[in-house]
Structure formats: structure tokens, C-alpha cells
Amino acid sequence: xxxxxxxxxxxxxxxxxxxxxxxxxxxxxxxxxxxxxxxxxxxxxxxxxxxxxxxxxxxxxxxxxxxxxxxxxxxxxxxxxxxxxxxxxxxxxxxxxxxxxxxxxxxxxxxxxxxxxxxxxxxxxxxxxxxxxxxxxxxxxxxxxxxxxxxxxxxxxxxxxxxxxxxxxxxxxxxxxxxxxxxxxxxxxxxxxxxxxxxxxxxxxxxxxxxxxxxxxxxxxxxxxxxxxxxxxxxxxxxxxxxxxxxxxxxxxxxxxxxxxxxxxxxxxxxxxxxxxxxxxxxxxxxxxxxxxxxxxxxxxxxxxxxxxxxxxxxxxxxxxxxxxxxxxxxxxxxxxxxxxxxxxxxxxxxxxxxxxxxxxxxxxxxxxxxxxxxxxxxxxxxxxxxxxxxxxxxxxxxxxxxxxxxxxxxxxxxxxxxxxxxxxxxxxxxxxxxxxxxxxxxxxxxxxxxxxxxxxxxxxxxxxxxxx
Amino acid sequence: xxxxxxxxxxxxxxxxxxxxxxxxxxxxxxxxxxxxxxxxxxxxxxxxxxxxxxxxxxxxxxxxxxxxxxxxxxxxxxxxxxxxxxxxxxxxxxxxxxxxxxxxxxxxxxxxxxxxxxxxxxxxxxxxxxxxxxxxxxxxxxxxxxxxxxxxxxxxxxxxxxxxxxxxxxxxxxxxxxxxxxxxxxxxxxxxxxxxxxxxxxxxxxxxxxxxxxxxxxxxxxxxxxxxxxxxxxxxxxxxxxxxxxxxxxxxxxxxxxxxxxxxxxxxxxxxxxxxxxxxxxxxxxxxxxxxxxxxxxxxxxxxxxxxxxxxxxxxxxxxxxxxxxxxxxxxxxxxxxxxxxxxxxxxxxxxxxxxxxxxxxxxxxxxxxxxxxxxxxxxxxxxxxxxxxxxxxxxxxxxxxxxxxxxxxxxxxxxxxxxxxxxxxxxxxxxxxxxxxxxxxxxxxxxxxxxxxxxxxxxxxxxxxxxx
Numbered sequence: 034x035x036x037x038x039x040x041x042x043x044x045x046x047x048x049x050x051x052x053x054x055x056x057x058x059x060x061x062x063x064x065x066x067x068x069x070x071x072x073x074x075x076x077x078x079x080x081x082x083x084x085x086x087x088x089x090x091x092x093x094x095x096x097x098x099x100x101x102x103x104x105x106x107x108x109x110x111x112x113x114x115x116x117x118x119x120x121x122x123x124x125x126x127x128x129x130x131x132x133x134x135x136x137x138x139x140x141x142x143x144x145x146x147x148x149x150x151x152x153x154x155x156x157x158x159x160x161x162x163x164x165x166x167x168x169x170x171x172x173x174x175x176x177x178x179x180x181x182x183x184x185x186x187x188x189x190x191x192x193x194x195x196x197x198x199x200x201x202x203x204x205x206x207x208x209x210x211x212x213x214x215x216x217x218x219x220x221x222x223x224x225x226x227x228x229x230x231x232x233x234x235x236x237x238x239x240x241x242x243x244x245x246x247x248x249x250x251x252x253x254x255x256x257x258x259x260x261x262x263x264x265x266x267x268x269x270x271x272x273x274x275x276x277x278x279x280x281x282x283x284x285x286x287x288x289x290x291x292x293x294x295x296x297x298x299x300x301x302x303x304x305x306x307x308x309x310x311x312x313x314x315x316x317x318x319x320x321x322x323x324x325x326x327x328x329x330x331x332x333x334x335x336x337x338x339x340x341x342x343x344x345x346x347x348x349x350x351x352x353x354x355x356x357x358x359x360x361x362x363x364x365x366x367x368x369x370x371x372x373x374x375x376x377x378x379x380x381x382x383x384x385x386x387x388x389x390x391x392x393x394x395x396x397x398x399x400x401x402x403x404x405x406x407x408x409x410x411x412x413x414x415x416x417x418x419x420x421x422x423x424x425x426x427x428x429x430x431x432x433x434x435x436x437x438x439x440x441x442x443x444x445x446x447x448x449x450x451x452x453x454x455x456x457x458x459x460x461x462x463x464x465x466x467x468x469x470x471x472x473x474x475x476x477x478x479x480x481x482x483x484x485x486x487x488x489x490x491x492x493x494x495x496x497x498x499x500x501x502x
Numbered sequence: 503x504x505x506x507x508x509x510x511x512x513x514x515x516x517x518x519x520x521x522x523x524x525x526x527x528x529x530x531x532x533x534x535x536x537x538x539x540x541x542x543x544x545x546x547x548x549x550x551x552x553x554x555x556x557x558x559x560x561x562x563x564x565x566x567x568x569x570x571x572x573x574x575x576x577x578x579x580x581x582x583x584x585x586x587x588x589x590x591x592x593x594x595x596x597x598x599x600x601x602x603x604x605x606x607x608x609x610x611x612x613x614x615x616x617x618x619x620x621x622x623x624x625x626x627x628x629x630x631x632x633x634x635x636x637x638x639x640x641x642x643x644x645x646x647x648x649x650x651x652x653x654x655x656x657x658x659x660x661x662x663x664x665x666x667x668x669x670x671x672x673x674x675x676x677x678x679x680x681x682x683x684x685x686x687x688x689x690x691x692x693x694x695x696x697x698x699x700x701x702x703x704x705x706x707x708x709x710x711x712x713x714x715x716x717x718x719x720x721x722x723x724x725x726x727x728x729x730x731x732x733x734x735x736x737x738x739x740x741x742x743x744x745x746x747x748x749x750x751x752x753x754x755x756x757x758x759x760x761x762x763x764x765x766x767x768x769x770x771x772x773x774x775x776x777x778x779x780x781x782x783x784x785x786x787x788x789x790x791x792x793x794x795x796x797x798x799x800x801x802x803x804x805x806x807x808x809x810x811x812x813x814x815x816x817x818x819x820x821x822x823x824x825x826x827x828x829x830x831x832x833x834x835x836x837x838x839x840x841x842x843x844x845x846x847x848x849x850x851x852x853x854x855x856x857x858x859x860x861x862x863x864x865x866x867x868x869x870x871x872x873x874x875x876x877x878x879x880x881x882x883x884x885x886x887x888x889x890x891x892x893x894x895x896x897x898x899x900x901x902x903x904x905x906x907x908x909x910x911x912x913x914x915x916x917x918x919x920x921x922x923x924x925x926x927x928x929x930x931x932x933x934x935x936x937x938x939x940x941x942x943x944x945x946x947x948x949x950x951x952x953x954x955x956x957x958x959x960x961x962x963x964x965x966x967x968x969x970x971x
Contacts, residue, residue, distance in 0.1 A: 072826030130828060134725075200826060227730070241729075245827050254791030256603075258941040260710075260912025261696070263842055264754075264797035264812035266790060270837075271750060271815050278747035281740060285733075321735060322723030324867040328733035343733035346740050347830050348821035353838060357541030357669060358714050358875040359599060360840055361816050361941055368739075369822060371829055373732055398793040406827040443729025472727040472830055 034117065039187040039495040042179075046495075049178040050487045057174045057487065058157075058480075060090065064127070064166050065145045065159045071106055071128035071200050080106040080196040083127040087173075087194050094177055096192070101212070103204035106196030110212070113176070115185030118499030119420075122191045122218040122457070124447060125169025125225065126198030129161035130472045137474035147480070156477040164471035167478035168224040168463055169194060171486035178491055187498040191218055195447070198225075201245060201407030202446050209454040220420045221451050222493075226463030228482070229437040230311060234428035234489065236421060237461035238414040239303075239339065239440035240448055242374035244383050245406035248273075248391055249367040252399045257362040267396050269366035270351045276394045277368060280344050285329045287344045287372070289390045295377030299340045303440075307335050310437060320468060339440030343373045369406070373442060380408035409446030414458050420497065424460055427492035431485060464489065503586065508656040508964040511648070515964075518647040519956045526643040526956065527626075527949075529559065530614070533596070533635045534628045537612045540575055540597035540669050549575040549665040552596040556642075556663050563646055565661070570681070572673035575665030579681070582645070584654030587968030588889075591660045591687040591926070593916060594638025594694065595667030598630035599941045606943035616949070625946040633940035636947035637693040637932055638663060640955030647960055656967040660687055664916070667694075670714060670876025671915050678923040689889045690920050691962075695932030697951070698906040699780060703897035703958065705890060706930035707883040708772075708808065708909035709917055711843035713852050714875035717742075717860055718836040721868045726831040736865055738835035739820045745863050746837060749813050754798045756813045756841070758859045764846030768809045772909075776804050779906060789937060808909030812842045838875070842911060849877035878915030883927050889966065893929055896961035900954060933958065 034042075050057075069083040070076040084100045084107045091098035096111035106128060132142040140146045145159035157167060172192070179186050193216060197204055209216065229235040252267040282288045299307075314334040318324055328337030337343070351366030353359035372383055388403055395401045415421075421438075428436035441461070451457045464486035470476045503511075519526075538552040539545040553569045553576045560567035565580035575597060601611040609615045614628035626636060641661070648655050662685060666673055678685065698704040721736040751757045768776075783803040787793055797806030806812070820835030822828035841852055857872055864870045884890075890907075897905035910930070920926045933955035939945045 072824075072828070074825075131822070131824065131826075133822070133824070137724075199828075243729075243829070245829070247827070252792065255606075255939065256942040257790060258912070259814045259816065259840065259842070260712075260910070261807065261936060261940075262790065263807065263814045263840075263911055264810060265787065265795045265803045265806040267792055267794065267796040268815055270818050271746065271796075274743040274746035274815065274818070277740065277743035318734065318867075321726060321731065322867075323721065323736055325736065325865055326734045327736040327740075327865075334734045337734040338730065338732065341733060345728045345732045345829070345831060346737055346743065346821065347728065347828060348823040348832075349739050349743070349818045349835070350823035352815065352817035353600070353602070354817040354819035354836075355541075355600065355602070356543075357600075358716070358838055358840075359541070359668075359816060359941065360712070360714070360814070362814060363817075366818070367823075369827055371728065371732075371827075373728070396794055396796075398787075398791075441729070442732055443727070467730060470724065471730075472828065473725040 034183070034185070034187050034498060035501055036498040039498040042183045043492065043495045045182045046178045046491045047488050049182050050174065050484070050491060053178070054484050057170070058483070061157070061167055061170050061483065062145045064170065065161050066143055068143045069128050069196060070131050071197050072131060077106065080128055084109050084194070084196060087127060090173060091192065094180055103208060105204055108208055109194040110215070111192045113186050113190045116188045116190060118188050119497050120189035120191065120218040121220055121222050121497065122193060122216055123172050123222045124193050125172065126165045126195050127169070128196040128199050129164065129166070130199050132160050134474060139475055155480040157480060157483065158475055158477045160476055162476055163465045163469040163478040164476065165198065165225050167483055168465060168486070171464060171483060172222070172224055172490045174487040175490035175494060178487070179494060187494045191216060198447070201409070202450070203407065205447055206450050206454060209450055213455050217455050218457065221457050221459040223445060223448065223459050223461045224463050225445055226441055226461045227465045227467060228463070229439060231466060232432060233311070233434045233437055234432045235437040235439040236424055236428070237439045237441045240412045240445055240461070241342070241442055242378065242380060242409045242411040242449065244372040244374060244380045244408040246371070246384065246387060247367065247369045247404035247406060249365060249402040249404070250395065250399060251365050253362065253364050256364050259360040259362050262362060266362055267399055268362050269399065270363065272394070272396065272399060273349065273351065273366040273368055276391055277346055279394060285327055287342065289386050291386050292342065292383065296342060296375055297377055299336065306438065317467070338442040340375060342375045342378055345371050347371060375411045376413050378411065380410055384408060407446070410449050412448045412452065420460055423496040424462060424493050427496040428462070428489055431489045431492050503652070503654070503656050503967060504970055505967040508967040511652045512961065512964045514651045515647045515960045516957050518651050519643065519960060520953070522647070523953050526639070527952070530626070530636055530639050530952065533639065534614045534630050535612055538597050538665060539600050540666050541600060546575065549597055553578050553663070553665060556596060559642060560661065563649055572677060574673055577677055578663040579684070580661045582655050582659045585657045585659060587657050588966050589658035589660065589687040590689055590691050590966065591662060591685055592641050592691045593662050594641065595634045595664050596638070597665040597668050598633065598635070599668050601629050603943060608944055624949040626949060626952065627944055627946045629945055631945055632934045632938040632947040633945065634667065634694050636952055637934060637955070640933060640952060641691070641693055641959045643956040644959035644963060647956070648963060656963045660685060667916070670878070671919070672876060674916055675919050675923060678919055682924050686924050687926065690926050690928040692914060692917065692928050692930045693932050694914055695910055695930045696934045696936060697932070698908060700935060701901060702780070702903045702906055703901045704906040704908040705893055705897070706908045706910045709881045709914055709930070710811070710911055711847065711849060711878045711880040711918065713841040713843060713849045713877040715840070715853065715856060716836065716838045716873035716875060718834060718871040718873070719864065719868060720834050722831065722833050725833050728829040728831050731831060735831055736868055737831050738868065739832065741865065741868060742818065742820065742835040742837055745860055746815055748863060754796055756811065758855050760855050761811065761852065765811060765844055766846055768805065775907065786936070807911035809844060811844045811847055814840050816840060844880045845882050847880065849879055853877060876915070879918050881917045881921065889929055892965040893931060893962050896965040897931070897958055900958045900961050
């Protein structure tokens with residue numbers, strides 16, 4: 034259908050979304066109940082179940098849908114042939130993060146719970162409620178409403194759901210190599226990002242990349258008693274701490290040599306736009322119980338989290354960590370470390386520089402092993418173009434607040450894969466909020482994110498319909 | 503009996519030890535099979551069982567033995583009234599370290615196993631085989647042989663076994679306050695130290711003290727996703743690593759302000775004696791897979807482990823540490839840290855200085871909690887005196903190598919308690935070896951340590967008998 038035909042259907046489609054929200058929610062609950070934790074091999078069968086569930090749902094909507102095996106967790110691919118004109122590829126991921134520390138959850142992470150809030154909002158609390166099961170279903174349910182009302186979609190739609198996003202999407206690049214022709218479309222739509230705030234929708238055009246490394250430092254050939262060997266025997270926890278401490282400069286920068294090579298300042302236009310955005314540094318940090326920005330001094334919090342490269346320590350373990358005390362000198366210590374990257378930084382060069390930095394600090398009688406957990410470059414989308422303009426318009430109509438063009442501190446490696454392998458730009462449109470506790474205990478998705486997210490996609494599909502009569 | 507009467511019995515006593523070594527070993531196995539891990543509350547009943555077992559054994563030897571409750575794990579006290587003349591108090595501990603990492607044990611830690619070695623030695627492999635169940639039983643079995651052969655002991659003997667040595671003996675000082683008069687003797691004998699080497703026995707006269715602290719650093723009010731908050735949110739693993747790195751100087755010293763106040767150089771006489779000892783720096787470190795001493799540069803390895811104060815990191819945990827990767831910024835990070843102390847250092851002052859050092863490095867919007875795991879000052883025993891001279895003579899006869907007067911890097915807090923509360927000096931005579939893997943997986947005690955340890959005590963008891971006709 035063309036744009037004017039689509040417009041005539043839209044009100045009914047939106048009404049259909051609202052009328053069927055309980056059924057949509059029930060489907061989301063079904064998907065959440067499958068504990069598809071991609072990093073844990075024990076949950077591989079659950080990942081497969083989640084993929085099969087999605088294939089079945091797409092099939093019932095009339096998509097030509099199939100589950101495609103990969104080296105690890107399968108892909109779900111679907112095509113709808115009922116529309117005409119522009120062709121979009123929608124991407125989401127059905128895998129979720131682990132739930133630990135389990136003890137901090139107030140309810141079963143895989144048994145979704147509706148928790149009414151004092152402000153009238155309702156939280157959907159569960160692992161994956163936001164990231165990314167709730168988000169990806171907003172698109173599926175929008176398609177469902179269109180099919181129910183108009184019998185077809187306004188445009189040509191393909192979908193790709195993967196099960197490895199939380200483990201850096203190792204199977205996606207080879208999959209795009211073999212299946213790219215089938216997936217090639219005019220633009221990629223990704224639903225895995227945040228709103229600007231609870232009222233303001235956003236299209237994210239700037240994503241940091243990420244380099245993930247794990248280091249295992251080995252000193253003595255066994256655990257030692259510090260009463261016997263203490264002081265003379267090298268302690269891998271001390272070596273590791275010295276290395277971690279050496280990674281950041283006193284003013285919050287990253288101390289790895291060459292780390293900032295190629296990093297440029299934010300364009301003035303974007304800086305100016307960000308200054309106009311309703312962003313409250315104190316509120317952002319205050320919400321998580323902090324007050325002092327930890328990144329480079331002299332940079333705003335938004336610059337720190339969206340536009341500046343950084344280094345984070347995600348885990349350290351070594352020695353005796355149970356109750357009580359044990360004067361052991363452990364044989365090994367290990368840490369998971371990531372670097373967020375911005376445009377101009379080459380992940381491979383940064384990896385080499387990081388490893389050289391670490392090796393230079395390993396005593397000659399000790400050793401280090403590196404475990405590569407993946408890497409992706411930063412991505413910057415063009416901030417003009419018809420799809421972006423139409424999407425901003427549709428979002429503004431739905432939310433009655435002007436949609437923002439935003440950056441994001443997170444990394445979505447698939448965006449660079451789509452660009453490199455298939456030459457496709459991505460529009461990142463998500464309905465999550467800053468406080469959704471994704472990757473943390475008690476992850477939630479606002480019921481309004483879900484309902485208005487579905488409505489937003491319904492509007493965007495209409496807006497993308499071709500102009501021809 | 504007097505010395506000459508004791509001498510006439512000695513050969514038969516030694517023969518009795520050898521003849522009954524299998525029965526002695528069976529008793530050691532019984533004691534080892536009780537998993538008396540003092541730091542783990544779940545094992546409190548096992549600690550009580552170990553105490554009851556010891557009381558029963560002592561009772562069967564004719565000791566007036568009893569189990570005395572404390573706030574945590576009970577004491578065992580026994581008195582033998584059959585001897586005359588000098589009165590010794592023998593001390594040992596029946597509690598053991600935890601067994602983790604369990605996966606590195608080649609056999610059940612609490613099912614002792616005899617493992618023949620290529621050199622003809624036999625290892626008794628089990629948790630506590632050396633520290634301190636094997637060691638304390640050498641004394642009990644020596645008393646058994648004396649009773650069997652002579653019907654009485656050559657001197658007056660009291661024993662004290664505690665169950666909290668591995669958790670810093672919190673109940674011992676109050677117990678000495680209430681029970682000191684009953685325990686007061688001419689000298690304390692402690693069996694919890696090493697031989698000089700496999701052939702050379704040693705009496706240890708210099709013990710480092712220890713201060714044990716745990717720190718818990720809290721930053722944000724929950725775990726965070728680094729894609730959203732990374733760079734701007736303070737990372738407690740980074741804060742902790744900065745602190746740990748700041749504790750030691752580049753040349754291997756300790757950087758806490760005032761740490762070396764009161765620390766003196768080793769007397770030249772002791773330095774000279776240590777240089778004569780058959781100690782091989784390269785072999786000591788080579789045995790554990792290392793080659794570069796980690797302590798203060800310019801100090802010998804022996805000085806580093808026996809005579810210099812130091813700092814060790816025994817455990818760090820925080821963030822995601824399972825398989826795979828998770829880009830979390832944890833809310834908390836924690837570490838167990840100890841300082842080995844030498845004569846002249848006040849544990850309370852060092853604790854204050856350490857805590858001030860840490861607090862000065864906690865960002866204003868973060869916090870730190872300190873957990874006190876106990877402290878004890880260093881101890882230096884007089885290196886002359888009749889008991890020491892007689893013990894050295896008896897050891898030299900048994901081992902046919904001149905007994906060494908040694909230091910020890912380990913801390914035995916009870917030694918300072920005996921000195922402070924009851925004015926008693928301690929002689930530390932042990933038969934463990936450097937490579938016994940105490941506190942580590944596959945702890946072992948050499949069968950020859952056990953047998954010749956029993957024989958050594960049998961000789962020392964005779965040597966201590968009074969001179970009067």
C-alpha cells in the first residue's frame with residue numbers, strides 16, 4: 034500500500050494495539066519464561082527453544098520464517114511478502130544476560146511479574162523484560178496489528194533475531210557472509226536502545242564500540258601459605274591490581290599507549306544539541322547513588338558515557354573469597370576488562386596495545402594468558418536521510434514530545450557488521466529507559482514502553498510506505 | 503624421675519615408638535577424618551568432635567583431661583601428675599584450614615592417604631596431616647610411649663589444644679585470663695613449625711606477627727550496565743585495585759605511612775648465623791615455580807620471609823567472574839589483606855594507619871567497610887636458657903644433624919598471648935617441611951616427620967628431667 038492508504042488504516046491499527054495489549058503481554062511473558070542465557074552452555078537448549086518460539090509466532094503472522102543453525106545459538110529469519118515499496122530488516126536478540134547475583138532479585142528472574150508503581154506506571158520485572166525480549170516484541174506486535182486490521186504490512190519487512198548478542202554476536206558476521214543477499218534491505222531497524230527520558234523518544238545514531246578481554250595471571254605453581262612464602266613469593270593479586278591501577282590516569286583517562294590515537298572531538302553541532310537536551314548530570318548519577326563523575330575531568334557526563342572511549346573492570350577473582358580468612362597466596366588471579374571505543378579507534382590496534390601494556394607489567398617469572406571475548410568498532414550513522422526523518426516524525430506524533438537524535442554508550446556490534454558486510458545503515462529506535470536495570474537484578478520494562486513502543490512501530494511502518502499513488 | 507633414671511628408659515621408649523608406629527598412624531588418621539574447619543560455621547560440630555576425640559585419647563593415657571567450652575570452638579586441657587620436676591605446657595591446635603580449591607586435590611582431603619615417594623619417603627596426604635594434627639600427635643604419642651615403658655612421664659606435663667588457631671585464636675586470650683593459673687608452667691612447647699630442611703631439626707625463636715583485615719568497597723547502589731553508565735560511574739574494582747596497588751612500593755616495600763616505625767635491622771649475630779645455614783634462595787623459590795624474590799630489593803629471601811614486615815593480598819572478588827563475559831559495573835568489591843609484622847610494630851597502630859591509607863583513597867561518593875580478622879604482635883624468644891639448650895641437644899641426637907635456631911615468617915598469635923598473659927616463653931619445635939603445602943591442596947606430612955617427631959619429643963622429655971639424684 035502507499036502512504037495515503039496506510040494513513041487511512043493507522044488509527045484502526047493503533048486502536049487494535051491498545052485493545053489487544055493483554056494478549057501481547059501474555060506472549061511476552063511466554064518468551065521471558067524461556068531462560069535463554071547465551072553465555073552459559075547449560076542454557077543452549079533454552080536458546081534453541083526461544084528461537085523456535087519466535088519462528089512459530091512469525092509463522093502465525095504469515096511470515097516465511099525459519100530457524101537457521103549456527104556454530105552456537107541459532108538465528109531466526111523471517112520475510113513478509115505482503116507489503117510493497119521500501120524494504121526494512123528488523124533486528125532484535127532473544128538471548129539474555131545471566132541473572133547473578135541471584136540473591137538480589139525480589140522475584141524469580143524468569144517468572145515475569147507486573148509491579149504497579151506509585152506514579153501509575155506498571156513495571157514488567159524479569160530478566161530480558163527490557164533487553165531485548167520486550168523491545169523486539171514491540172515490532173512483532175506492531176506487525177500483528179497491521180495484519181489484523183489491513184491484512185498486510187505497509188512495506189516489505191524482513192526480520193532477523195539472533196541469540197548471541199550478549200556474547201558479542203560471534204556467529205553474525207559469518208551468517209551475513211552466507212545469507213547476506215537474502216537479508217539485504219534498504220535500512221536496518223534495531224530495537225535495543227533507550228528513550229531519551231520517560232516522555233521523549235529517541236533515535237540513536239552514535240554507538241561506542243567495545244573490546245572485551247580477560248586476563249589470567251599465573252605466578253607460583255600452587256597456592257602458598259603466606260607465613261612461609263609471604264613477601265618473597267610474587268602474589269598474582271598484587272600483580273593484577275598493579276596492572277588494573279595502571280590502566281587509568283589520575284584524571285580519569287585511559288593510560289594505554291596510543292589509546293586516544295584517531296579520537297576526535299565531538300562536532301560542535303552535536304555538542305550544542307546535547308547541551309539543549311533535558312539531561313541532568315546530578316540526577317543521572319544520583320539515581321545510582323553517586324555524585325562525582327569518574328571519567329575524564331572537564332568532560333560532561335553525557336560526553337563521558339556516549340562520546341569518550343573508556344576502560345572498565347567487570348570482574349576480578351583470586352585467592353580465598355569465602356567467609357572468614359585464609360592467609361593464602363594464590364597461584365592465579367584473573368580479571369575481565371573492557372574498553373568502550375569511539376569513531377577513529379581500531380579495536381585490533383587497541384587490543385594489541387592493551388596486551389603489550391599488560392605484558393610489560395608481568396614479572397619475568399610469572400605469565401599471563403589472554404582470553405578474547407570479542408571486539409567491535411564504534412559506529413556513527415548519517416544524521417540526515419529520509420528514513421531517519423520519517424522515523425523522528427512518527428515517534429514525535431506518538432509521544433507528543435520532539436524525538437531526540439542521541440548517542441549511546443553501549444555497543445551493538447551487529448550495527449557495524451550490517452554496515453561492513455551489507456552496506457546497510459541502521460536506525461536504532463528503542464523504548465527502554467535509563468533505569469531499566471538491564472544486566473542487573475530486577476531488570477524491568479515499563480508497560481508504557483511496551484504499549485507505546487508497539488504503537489510507535491505501527492506508525493513508523495506507515496510513515497515508511499512509498500509515496501506513489 | 504631424674505635425668506639419669508630417664509636416660510635408662512630412653513632406648514626402650516624409642517624402640518616402643520618404632521614398634522607401635524602403625525597404631526600411632528591409625529590414631530592420626532582417625533583425627534584427620536574429623537573435618538574440623540574452624541572458619542566455617544557449618545563445621546562447628548566437627549570441631550567439637552575433634553576436641554572430644556583428643557580428650558578421650560588423653561584420658562586413656564592417664565591425663566586428667568576435659569573439654570572446656572568457649573564462645574566458639576572448645577579448648578582441650580589435660581594434666582598428667584605422674585612426673586616430677588619441671589613443668590611444661592604443650593600447645594597444639596586441632597582445627598584446620600578450608601580445603602578449597604577442592605578440585606585441585608588428588609584425593610579426598612579428609613580421607614588420609616599414604617603416598618610412597620621415589621626417594622623412599624612416604625607422604626601422609628590430607629588436610630591437617632601436617633598443620634597441626636600430625637604435629638600435635640607427635641607429642642601425645644611420645645607421652646604414650648613413655649607411659650607404656652616407664653609407667654610415668656619424666657617431667658610434669660600439661661597440654662592445651664585449641665580449635666581456633668586458623669581463625670586467629672579469638673577465645674585464647676580470655677581463656678588464659680580465666681584459666682591461666684591452672685595452665686602456668688615453666689615453659690610452653692609448641693609443635694606447629696618447620697624443620698630447617700629434611701635432615702636438620704630447628705627450634706624457632708622469632709615469629710612474625712600478623713594483622714588481618716578485609717575491606718568492602720561500595721560505589722553505586724546496584725550493579726550497572728557499563729554501556730549506559732561506563733566511564734561516568736565509579737567502578738569499585740578500579741578503586742580497590744588502585745588501593746591494593748598503592749600498598750606496596752615499586753621496590754617491594756610497604757607504602758603505608760609509618761609502617762616501618764620501630765622496625766630495626768636484624769642483629770649481626772643472627773644475620774651471620776643465617777648466612778651459614780644451608781638455605782638456597784633459588785631452590786626455595788624454584789620449588790614453587792618462581793625465581794625473582796618479590797620483597798624489598800637488597801634483602802635476602804630469608805630476611806624477606808622471616809625478618810621483614812610485609813603485606814599480602816589473600817583474596818579479591820567483585821563483579822562477574824563466571825564463564826563468559828558480562829559488561830557489568832558491580833556495586834561492591836572486596837579484598838582480604840594481611841600484614842606480617844616484626845618486633846617493634848604495634849598491630850593496633852598499623853591497623854589505624856592501614857585504614858587511614860584506605861579511607862584517603864575512597865572517592866567521596868563511595869564508602870568502605872572494614873572487617874577485623876584479628877591481629878598479633880611479633881615475638882622474639884630469648885636465644886639462651888636451659889630449656890632451649892636441652893631441646894637443641896635432644897634434637898641433634900635424634901636427627902644426627904646440628905639443630906638450627908631459626909626464624910619463621912608465619913604467625914602463631916598464641917605465643918604472644920602466653921607471654922603477655924602468663925609471662926611464659928615458648929619453644930617452637932616442629933617437624934613439618936617447607937614443601938608440606940599446608941593451607942593448600944594436597945597438604946602432606948612426611949611419615950619420617952611423624953615417626954622421628956615422636957622420637958624427638960621422647961628425647962626432649964628425658965632431657966628436661968631434673969638433675970637431682
